[in-house]
Structures are given as C-alpha cells and as structure tokens.
Amino acid sequence: MRTQPLKVALLGCGVVGSEVARIMTTHATDLAQRIGAPVELAGVAVRRPGRVREGIDPALLTTDAEGLVKRGDIDVVVEVIGGIEPARSLILAAMENGASVVSANKALLAEDGATLHAAAAKHGVDLYYEASVAGAIPLLRPLRESLAGDKVNRVLGIVNGTTNFILDRMDSTGAGFAEALDEATQLGYAEADPTADIEGFDAAAKAAILAGLAFHTRVTAADVYREGITEVTAADVASARTMDCVVKLLAICERGADGTSVSARVHPAMIPRSHPLASVREAYNAVFVESEAAGSLMFYGPGAGGAPTASAVLGDLVAVCRNKLSETTGPGESAYANLSVRPVGEAVTRYHLNLDVADKPGVLASVATVFAKHDVSIDTVRQQGRDGDATLVIVTHSATDAALSATVAELRGLEIVRDIAGIMRVETQG
Ligand SMILES: NC(=O)c1ccc[n+]([C@@H]2O[C@H](COP(=O)([O-])OP(=O)(O)OC[C@H]3O[C@@H](n4cnc5c(N)ncnc54)[C@H](O)[C@@H]3O)[C@@H](O)[C@H]2O)c1
C-alpha cells in the first residue's frame, strides 16, 4: 500500500459535510485499505471558522475556499456547499488544478452539468455525484455502469423525501398540506425555506440528472415539466383514498416511442395502493428503472440525511481515489444520443377530476360530450349527489395534457359546471 496520503479538500461542513468528515476520520484505516493509500482531510472550507466542529482539527478550517481548491497538494475536492455559485467556480478551479471532484449538488449538476463534465474531460479528472440523486441509494452508478450495456426506457420514482413525508402524513392522518408541512419542519425533514422541495425544484433537478444518464442525452432542470405539492388538498388525498389510491410526488423520465425524444416530468399523481411506490412511506425514496433486457429494477432507501448522503459521497471518494492511484478516470459524460426533449403537452397519462355540477337531466351527457369532443375517453364516473348539486368523480383513460387542458377549459365554460377540482394525474404502470 502507498504510504503517501491522497489529500482531500472538503467544501462545506453542514449536514452532509460534517458527516463526510466524521466517516473519513472514523473509517480511515478501512478506507486506506480499500483505496490502496491513506486519505487525508487536508482542508475544510467553512463560512464560520469559529464554530466548534467535533472531530475536526480547527487548524484545517478556512474561509478561503478558492485558495483551498487551488492549493498544489489537493488530489480530490468534495463539494457539499450546494447552490450554483460559488460551487461551480470552485469545482472548475479544482479541476483546472488537476483535482477530481465529488459533489452532492443536484441543483448545479442539473443546471450546468455539461460545463462541469467538459472541464473534467479537458483536465483528465473525475466528476462523481452519486449523492446528488436519492441520497444513499446507489442509483447513478448502476445507471452509468451496471446498465451501460442495456437500453433504459423509463425511470419512475419518488426522489424527494420531504414531500413524500408530507404526502404520507396527509394520507395517514387526514392533515392538510400546511399542517403536514409544519410537522415536517419540526422533525427536521423540511428546511427553513422548503420552496425547493415543495415546489418540486429539487425533484426536477434529480429527474434531469436521471434522464441524462438513463438516455445518454443532455437534459437540464429547465427541460423538466414541474408541479409541486402545494396545491394538493386534504380533499384530493381523501378522493384518492376512496379510489384506493394514494397521492405521491413522482419523477417520470421516459423515452419517446419515436426513438428520437425523451420527456421528464415531476408532478403529484394518484397511484393505486397496490403499486409498489405506494408503500414508500415517510422520507424514503424509491426509483424504478425499466430497461429492455433487465426488465424492471427497483432501488429503495434513505434519499436524504447527513449520514446516508455522506455514505454516497464516501463511495464516490473511494472510487475517484482508486482512479487517481491507477492514473485513470471513470466514465465521463455520455450524451451521444442527442435526443430532443418533448413538451409535457405530449405526455400521455390518465387523469382524475371532480366536477361540481347541477343535478338535473342531461348533465352527464353534456359533460361526456365535451370529453368526447377532445378525444379524452372516460374510464370511470362516480356520482355523489347533494341538494340539487352533484359531484362527478371522473377518471379518464390515457390522454395528453393538452387534450385534458382543452377539455377542462371547455367544461369550465358550461353553465351546469359550477366548479372543477382535484385535477390530478393517475399513474397505474409499475
Ligand atoms: N441534506 C441532505 O439530505 C442532502 C441530500 C442529498 C444531497 N444534498 C446536497 O448536499 C449539499 C449540501 O447540503 P447540506 O444539507 O449539507 O447543506 P447545509 O446547508 O447543511 O451545508 C452547506 C454548508 O456549506 C457552507 N457554505 C456555503 N457557502 C460556502 C462557501 N462559499 N464556503 C464555505 N462553506 C460554505 C454553509 O455554511 C453550510 O454549512 C447540497 O448540494 C445538497 O443539495 C443534501
């Protein structure tokens, strides 16, 4: 074994960074054996150097992240700051300096992964980011390596723990969105500013990364159709319950039937309680990967949290250190397929909707006519009557978003339709 240590610079020492430092210290002997050389924490960039950080030598702390990544002795930079800048500039500077990079930063990878990959290739270094999607769950490496000989057609899953916790609470306790969000905040799942989670930005970034790796093409966060869960009401969840369904925030990446396009979308959807994703409770994540030869693979586990996320970071750290020692690099960006990204209007799903209508003869026929006019086929209709009014609970067969939107717009114009609520996609495929 080489005795000269590989030197690691850690950028950020928050929830994830502090766990990375802890595991690097407590597992130092095992890590050295697995890599073939010791790994040494050579510097830690922080914002508040005065804060006591258990297990970290205060002499390693610096507020000069740029100076740290440009040091001549750094072999690997671990970026767990988050956000676009200064993370991007620091990663690019590190690569220019010959360091390989491990990052957990889905926002940056989904916005500008191409620039980072190009820099890694140019400077002959690695860029690994397993922790960026579904935390501890090994998912990116299986896509990048284990499935490199197969053809992935669909990736479907729950990739945000905070929103899954909220929706799970709404389902199990009947709570409204605000109440469930409060609980998620109190338990430390939701951050002080939960926007990225509840508006679906976090899941959309992960969907972009997954789609890019699965289909060997470039997909950015801006390409992903996104709806969060802030509009999901207790009534929607109750309505799902009566259909033996549960509401989940899904990320769905699909290869187009035309062979030249892909789509990626994040939105709440009703899924049958018998669907394997329905049993994903609390803050867990689960992702199905459907591929031509392997069939359907399910990846399940903790998608967030300091230690689970650090596990994925450490796995990457071992991989890039091994590559450094053997003077090689792992697989770089694979975007050769160059597929176009289809707009969500062309995505085909089933829909659930509640129509408050006047309870009188001919109403059902008028409503059905509008669906038929837009070529949206109705699967089931359930009527709940009350004092001259009625609620029609309608589930359609597969239709495009564009056709459903046109149907809803025309229905809203009918005098007999008082309100339309609970418009939600229904996913039944496993
Ligand atoms: N927390 C999770 O469960 C989780 C899971 C997967 C991925 N991630 C990703 O990991 C990254 C870190 O997340 P986190 O939860 O540890 O966040 P965090 O806010 O707890 O930690 C980030 C730390 O970086 C520090 N920082 C910010 N700018 C800095 C700078 N210029 N120089 C030095 N330090 C700076 C902050 O002070 C903070 O302590 C993010 O990209 C996040 O998306 C987090």
Ligand SMILES: N[C@@H](CCO)C(=O)O
């Ligand atoms: N906020 C994210 C952290 C993991 O990326 C979540 O709730 O899943």
Ligand code: NA
């Ligand atoms: Na992961």
